[in-house]
Amino acid sequence: MNQERLMKVLLGPVISEKSTLAADSAGQVVFRVATDATKQEVGRAVELLFEVQVESVQVLNVKGKRKRFGARSGRRPDWRKAYVQLKPGQDIDFGGGA
Secondary structure, three states: OOHHHHHHHEEEEOOOHHHHHHHHHHOEEEEEEOOOOOHHHHHHHHHHHHOOOEEEEEEEEEOOOEEEEOOEEEEOOOEEEEEEEEOOOOOOOOOOOO
């Protein structure tokens, strides 16, 4: 698989109460990924960038919310989220220190 493609698959971590709970209880890490990313690409990208071993990947599409701006109605864009299950003993720390 092309390394350049793998570098563009992960867009960033999802830091929320639900993702923190998943990390603590199940050893999962949640990422915002490209809308056309596959499970295999996400798994390989995480292994490449963070040097950890991935056990499984679950992906889901998140629908954008409908919002109003005064009289105009709009819609946020749809996006894709991936839950990455790491092998036991593996960890990714986004805190970066103390």
